[in-house]
Amino acid sequence: MKLRYFVSAFFIFAFGRFSQAQNTLKTSAKGARYQIVDAHPGDRIKLDNVITFNLTIKTERDSVLMSSYQRGQPFTTQVQPSKTVDDLMDIFPLLAAKDSVRILIPADSLFKGHEQDRPPFLSGKNASVVYLLKIEKVQSLDEAIAEHKAAEAKAKEAAEKLKTEETSRIAKYVAALSPAPKATVSGLYYQVLTPSAKPKPLPGDTLLVNYIGRTLDGKVFDTNLKDEAQKAGVLQPGRPYEAFQFVVKAGQVIPGWDEGFLLLNQGSKARLIIPSKLAYADRGAGNDIPPYSPLVFDVELLSIKPGKHPAVAKKTPVKKASGKKVVKKKISTKKK
Structure with a gap:
């Protein structure tokens, strides 16, 4: 009886935490849902700042599609006004150095205009791609140029x-x-x-x-x-x-x-x-x-x-002189 009570209590607690996590998701101006999972004190990122960040892109089932950790090098970009939902430019100004954020990009928005490229595992109606982002460094443009x-x-x-x-x-x-x-x-x-x-x-x-x-x-x-x-x-x-x-x-x-x-x-x-x-x-x-x-x-x-091989030019044989003197005949131009 106690065991059944414990299991029930555990699932109620877990479901409550899951629901709370879902409710903390906010929506950006471009339609991405996000949750800051590790916040740090400091100035928020501004337009024209140069930021260095690590990024992992996954499916909702945790299959890794791309990771800057795997390639061994973080990304660097200059913050500009946002143009598309996946450029993350409307997410960066919400963060400070060392912040981590989980972002859900709707697959419908991600593949809008080129639906033929949409893979089968993102074919669901509410399918999303998960971006796990960590800001490693924030610099002014002058600081970034000097460092470069x-x-x-x-x-x-x-x-x-x-x-x-x-x-x-x-x-x-x-x-x-x-x-x-x-x-x-x-x-x-x-x-x-x-x-x-x-x-x-x-x-x-x-x-x-x-x-x-x-x-x-x-x-x-x-x-x-x-x-x-x-x-x-x-x-x-x-x-x-x-x-x-x-x-x-x-x-x-x-x-x-x-x-x-x-x-x-x-x-x-x-x-x-x-x-x-x-x-x-x-x-x-x-x-x-x-x-x-x-x-x-x-x-x-x-x-x-074997492939096509460059043609080798054939050498024209050179005729040896016979040693005999060639006598040219004179042709008369007078009419008979």
Whole structure:
């Protein structure tokens, strides 16, 4: 009897808390429902402020659609007048630094005008997308510009150091490898780990490959192999892990790949040590690949599908002189 009373009391309490939470939801000017779940003292965000925030977008059943935490970098934006329900510009001025808020965006509003893009799991009449937002930092425009310039200067200094040290870093890495890699004129190094007697690809062929990409210090930044991604902690939920396909010498991959795979036979495994000028140069690629970063790829050339190869111009044979003197006949222009 006591147990039944306890269970009943628990459900009444839980339902009461749920109803209270539902009742605390407010509606923004654009029609989003929101609830500030963690409020902090401080000035509210103003127009033209630059804010840094983390955002997770989920379904109402808690399936994560996108997360700045997963990508490892928060978002930054300047607060402007609100134009659409999902730009959150009417929510930001309600918050201060470190505040957290739960926002429900109606799917009807989110996909208005492009209903064909609406996924089946948001097809319900009152379906919503859940935004979980946390304000990390609030700055004036001048403060944000000053911080950006300082960060640029620091990044430029670090890039120059990496540029200066790149050649010696590659030389040190290559010297430790056995068997010794071969070098090409461009500065690419390649080390055949599992040889094959099968044909090599030609420019225009479609290649199917496996790869693991690392920095010189051994950090894995990308791979098409699920087990390797899981082991390195770079597994991307929802990504199809399968053999990677590209057309060689068609500008679809970094130059180091275009050059390196033409040196390999089908079925072979190899290691490519690619200088930054044949990869991402002074641009870098995300947090894992700074400017002037040499890259190391362990690759396997699975198959070659012949493509259209550039036509090779045929040489016109040159006739050798016979040595006989050619006598030209004079043609008379007089009429008979």
